[in-house]
Amino acid sequence: MTSHLLPTYARVHLAFERGEGVWLFATNGERYLDFTSGVAVNALGHAHPHMIAALTAQAQKVWHISNLYEVPEAERVAQRLCDVSFADVVFFCNSGAEAMECTIKMARKYHSANGVPERHRIITFEGAFHGRTLATLAAGGQKKYLDGFGPVMEGFDQVPSGNLEATKAAITRETGAILIEPIMGEGGVRVVEPSFLRALRELCDQHGLLLLLDEVQTGMGRTGELFAHQRSGIEPDIMALAKALGGGFPVGACLATAEAATGMTVGAHGSTYGGNPLAMAVGMAAFEELIKPELLAHVRDVAGYFGQQLAGLKDRFPDVISEIRGHGHLIGLKLVPNNREFMVLAREQKLLIAGGGENCVRLLPPLIISQAEAREAVQKLERACEAARAKAAA
Numbered sequence: 001m002t003s004h005l006l007p008t009y010a011r012v013h014l015a016f017e018r019g020e021g022v023w024l025f026a027t028n029g030e031r032y033l034d035f036t037s038g039v040a041v042n043a044l045g046h047a048h049p050h051m052i053a054a055l056t057a058q059a060q061k062v063w064h065i066s067n068l069y070e071v072p073e074a075e076r077v078a079q080r081l082c083d084v085s086f087a088d089v090v091f092f093c094n095s096g097a098e099a100m101e102c103t104i105k106m107a108r109k110y111h112s113a114n115g116v117p118e119r120h121r122i123i124t125f126e127g128a129f130h131g132r133t134l135a136t137l138a139a140g141g142q143k144k145y146l147d148g149f150g151p152v153m154e155g156f157d158q159v160p161s162g163n164l165e166a167t168k169a170a171i172t173r174e175t176g177a178i179l180i181e182p183i184m185g186e187g188g189v190r191v192v193e194p195s196f197l198r199a200l201r202e203l204c205d206q207h208g209l210l211l212l213l214d215e216v217q218t219g220m221g222r223t224g225e226l227f228a229h230q231r232s233g234i235e236p237d238i239m240a241l242a243k244a245l246g247g248g249f250p251v252g253a254c255l256a257t258a259e260a261a262t263g264m265t266v267g268a269h270g271s272t273y274g275g276n277p278l279a280m281a282v283g284m285a286a287f288e289e290l291i292k293p294e295l296l297a298h299v300r301d302v303a304g305y306f307g308q309q310l311a312g313l314k315d316r317f318p319d320v321i322s323e324i325r326g327h328g329h330l331i332g333l334k335l336v337p338n339n340r341e342f343m344v345l346a347r348e349q350k351l352l353i354a355g356g357g358e359n360c361v362r363l364l365p366p367l368i369i370s371q372a373e374a375r376e377a378v379q380k381l382e383r384a385c386e387a388a389r390a391k392a393a394a
Contacts, residue, residue, distance in 0.1 A: 019046025
């Protein structure tokens with residue numbers, strides 16, 4: 001059958017009709033263990049009863065009214081997010097890329113509002129991924145995503161990840177902010193050391209820069225902390241969230257201190273759908289579950305067990321797995337064989353995993369995964385490793 005969808009995705013010929021917890025059920029009746037979670041989105045798994053109840057209740061009231069009027073549901077979610085974070089204000093949108101666009105605009109507007117509009121440049125890090133809009137592509141600076149889209153948007157200076165001296169050298173009179181992911185997810189699950197984040201915070205304070213964090217993938221419990229930067233003991237000035245924030249419903253958010261948001265006055269930014277009642281009702285339901293200390297403790301507990309099992313797998317298959325990266329339930333396996341081919345082998349074992357940079361695959365299970373389900377995933381990965389080894393030897 002001819003598809004009328006724009007062919008921008010290399011879609012697998014596999015479709016799902018329903019999900020339950022950490023499992024997906026295909027239209028052909030086969031059951032798959034979901035370690036992709038819609039790319040770190042379905043943090044509470046599939047068909048979570050609390051989420052269904054919230055969506056159903058709100059769907060019978062009002063879905064969308066625009067931001068021309070007050071949205072009480074958005075006020076409630078914003079209040080809760082500020083209560084558990086560094087932030088004083090929140091802007092709601094629909095995706096991670098939109099949250100990053102707001103982050104970039106806010107950082108530039110801050111300096112303009114303070115009389116130094118020339119401080120519009122942002123230091124970013126090589127291998128980063130911040131989204132698919134023209135601004136966020138420029139921030140990431142990866143040639144493979146930028147090719148063919150004309151002049152690259154000005155205002156971003158990439159430096160090697162983890163290189164503090166290069167970061168210092170990149171600061172000029174036009175620098176206004178530093179932007180970083182605490183863990184570079186799409187870029188190969190490369191963990192930024194807490195000491196480097198602390199050094200960046202100090203650097204920003206010394207030079208009057210804003211520290212911007214992209215926690216679109218790492219935020220809302222995926223690393224075992226509510227936000228990944230909490231491991232380092234620092235606070236950003238602005239932070240982008242999305243993915244798990246809506247538990248599967250499209251919700252993004254830009255969080256900021258009152259100081260960093262100085263220039264964002266009436267008319268400075270907007271979103272037609274952002275913060276609509278339906279999204280916020282579901283977002284609040286997801287928040288209520290993700291904020292529970294027992295869930296975060298569960299993530300750390302199961303992740304510890306899962307990490308030990310993966311380490312054993314690496315020891316048994318050093319010709320397949322060369323390195324294990326990440327924290328919590330954001331795990332990267334750097335492979336010897338081609339990562340795309342390995343994803344096929346895993347899928348043949350009814351395990352869904354995601355790709356990543358530097359020939360990695362990402363393991364992104366729902367945060368509710370049990371130890372038994374983690375063990376089953378390791379067994380499936382083991383069979384995939386055996387298949388990869390046999391294929392290499394053939």
